[in-house]
Amino acid sequence: MQKPPLLTRRELLKVGSSLGVGSLLPFSSLSANTLQTQAHIVILGGGAAGMAMANRLTKRLKGGTITLVEPRETHHYQPGWTMVASGVWNAAKTMRPNAQFMPRGVNWVREHAADIDADNKRITLANGETLEYDFLIVATGIQLNYHLIEGMTPELVGQHGIGSVYASIEGASRTNQAIQTWLSSGQGKGIFTAAPTPVKCAGAPLKMTFTTLSRLEASGQRDAFTVDYMAPGAGLFSQPWVDEFVKQRFDDQSVNRRHYYRLSAIDPHAKQAEFAFVGPESEFTSHHELREAEFRRDNRPTVIADYDFIHVVPPMSAHDFVKQSALIAQDGPFRGEWLDVDIHTLQHNRYPEVFGIGDVIGAPINKTAASVKAQAPVVEENLLAVMQGNALPARHMGYTSCPMITGIGKAMLVEFGYADNFAFMPSFPFIDPTEESWAVWVMKDRMLQPAYYAVLEGQA
Amino acid sequence: MTIGGILTILMYTLAPFIWLLMIGLTIIIGLLLLAYLRGYQITHHHSHLASLLAVLIGLTAFLWVPWLTHSTLGYVATVVDWIALIGAAIATFVIAFITLHPLSYLIRLQNEK
Numbered sequence: 001m002q003k004p005p006l007l008t009r010r011e012l013l014k015v016g017s018s019l020g021v022g023s024l025l026p027f028s029s030l031s032a033n034t035l036q037t038q039a040h041i042v043i044l045g046g047g048a049a050g051m052a053m054a055n056r057l058t059k060r061l062k063g064g065t066i067t068l069v070e071p072r073e074t075h076h077y078q079p080g081w082t083m084v085a086s087g088v089w090n091a092a093k094t095m096r097p098n099a100q101f102m103p104r105g106v107n108w109v110r111e112h113a114a115d116i117d118a119d120n121k122r123i124t125l126a127n128g129e130t131l132e133y134d135f136l137i138v139a140t141g142i143q144l145n146y147h148l149i150e151g152m153t154p155e156l157v158g159q160h161g162i163g164s165v166y167a168s169i170e171g172a173s174r175t176n177q178a179i180q181t182w183l184s185s186g187q188g189k190g191i192f193t194a195a196p197t198p199v200k201c202a203g204a205p206l207k208m209t210f211t212t213l214s215r216l217e218a219s220g221q222r223d224a225f226t227v228d229y230m231a232p233g234a235g236l237f238s239q240p241w242v243d244e245f246v247k248q249r250f251d252d253q254s255v256n257r258r259h260y261y262r263l264s265a266i267d268p269h270a271k272q273a274e275f276a277f278v279g280p281e282s283e284f285t286s287h288h289e290l291r292e293a294e295f296r297r298d299n300r301p302t303v304i305a306d307y308d309f310i311h312v313v314p315p316m317s318a319h320d321f322v323k324q325s326a327l328i329a330q331d332g333p334f335r336g337e338w339l340d341v342d343i344h345t346l347q348h349n350r351y352p353e354v355f356g357i358g359d360v361i362g363a364p365i366n367k368t369a370a371s372v373k374a375q376a377p378v379v380e381e382n383l384l385a386v387m388q389g390n391a392l393p394a395r396h397m398g399y400t401s402c403p404m405i406t407g408i409g410k411a412m413l414v415e416f417g418y419a420d421n422f423a424f425m426p427s428f429p430f431i432d433p434t435e436e437s438w439a440v441w442v443m444k445d446r447m448l449q450p451a452y453y454a455v456l457e458g459q460a
Numbered sequence: 461m462t463i464g465g466i467l468t469i470l471m472y473t474l475a476p477f478i479w480l481l482m483i484g485l486t487i488i489i490g491l492l493l494l495a496y497l498r499g500y501q502i503t504h505h506h507s508h509l510a511s512l513l514a515v516l517i518g519l520t521a522f523l524w525v526p527w528l529t530h531s532t533l534g535y536v537a538t539v540v541d542w543i544a545l546i547g548a549a550i551a552t553f554v555i556a557f558i559t560l561h562p563l564s565y566l567i568r569l570q571n572e573k
Contacts, residue, residue: 409531
């Protein structure tokens with residue numbers, strides 16, 4: 001029989017925090033007051049946002065019930081998928097058991113959510129069971145809509161020269177293999193695409209292009225390969241300075257930029273992709289009306305492009321069961337696609353007992369794990385305020401971060417927020433967000449994953 | 461980011477390597493203890509070879525530290541990059557020195573017997 005470890009990693013960190021160094025740390029569990037309650041709080045989703053909220057609320061609430069709905073047993077460190085797809089990390093490095101992060105006392109329901117009845121405060125699960133709630137935190141993440149690209153399915157990733165870092169961890173590994181196969185062929189055309197919707201980790205399509213360029217250059221045969229980047233809008237990245245930087249760098253590295261093209265169909269066997277020309281009115285993170293127009297293919301000029309490798313970025317949205325609920329945005333830019341929350345308080349705009357966090361919320365930026373780090377304390381404080389009938393004290397300023405990998409071994413620490421047209425919000429005054437840096441790469445390679453786990457456990 | 465936040469992340473970063481750090485510390489402390497028990501004093505013992513080797517090992521950090529992080533020396537570009545890498549090289553030198561210096565004393569003692 002296997003002996004249990006003397007100390008788990010979590011217990012070790014708790015011991016550490018209770019000793020010397022720990023006394024310096026602003027752990028919420030050490031400083032914040034707890035609230036006595038009988039409320040039932042349901043958290044939908046056990047990704048970064050849901051798990052962080054479960055850990056934070058467990059520390060803050062006494063007497064209530066916290067239910068977390070998450071069917072997966074494995075927690076995926078998704079920010080590491082670009083490293084896997086670029087051949088830098090092994091897939092196993094990004095996976096941990098969800099049980100490792102699940103706080104004691106949380107009722108973990110291993111089932112998919114199927115319906116939200118916001119008027120009656122009721123969740124229906126895929127197995128037909130229902131959950132009543134007093135307060136709801138929607139942290140369901142994002143839905144990948146590969147089906148909006150005709151002929152494309154996530155199962156195709158890794159075959160016929162198709163890659164897609166977003167598909168899954170297996171998809172990221174197969175993307176790496178597809179790139180390697182293309183490199184081994186010694187020549188050919190690679191097409192990198194972007195989606196005409198908001199996407200999680202909006203830098204990932206660019207990072208995949210940059211790391212592949214690194215691999216092409218390392219092969220010593222860069223000139224034998226053609227690289228195209230097909231963007232649905234005028235921009236490549238939401239932060240204006242970075243947008244200009246990436247465009248210039250692509251030009252310098254002989255990447256053919258083509259704007260206003262959306263991947264509309266793919267023929268895997270012929271290795272051909274169809275792009276619809278969506279016109280200069282298109283925007284990078286397009287609004288609902290525009291997306292609707294973009295996905296209408298009638299009378300839309302298209303071009304057919306041959307490829308040897310293609311990186312597919314699927315259109316994304318909230319999950320269907322969220323879209324079909326009353327919680328979805330009814331008007332404005334996120335109408336019909338994303339959760340309707342106040343982007344500062346993260347409280348639902350029409351259901352005050354509901355909060356949203358993470359990729360699912362309708363916000364102009366913020367679909368990153370770094371945003372979850374900034375959002376989690378806001379949701380925690382504001383939810384507790386609502387439970388006590390108080391005014392909402394905390395505001396999210398839109399902080400998000402993207403370690404923009406500009407090559408395998410270097411990166412820029414791009415941090416920005418809502419204000420001043422997505423102005424930089426650097427965490428470290430000594431790191432210039434406009435400089436490519438090895439130290440920032442080391443942060444991405446070595447430190448951001450531990451930081452992510454600290455967020456999950458409600459410690460950062 | 462606060463100092464507390466940085467320390468929290470450092471603790472999480474180091475947590476998987478604590479066993480390795482403990483083994484390394486045990487070896488170094490054991491060696492120092494053994495040498496001290498046999499009359500070793502850091503200021504009295506001179507070993508040019510140990511010092512030279514420690515310096516050389518420290519300098520190798522400029523190659524293997526970027527490699528260990530899936531990068532290359534060519535991408536060490538900013539002031540922060542250089543401070544970090546020089547810091548890593550100095551740390552490597554110190555660890556090499558406090559290992560090799562008492563070791564050289566023990567070897568010399570053994571040879572004198």
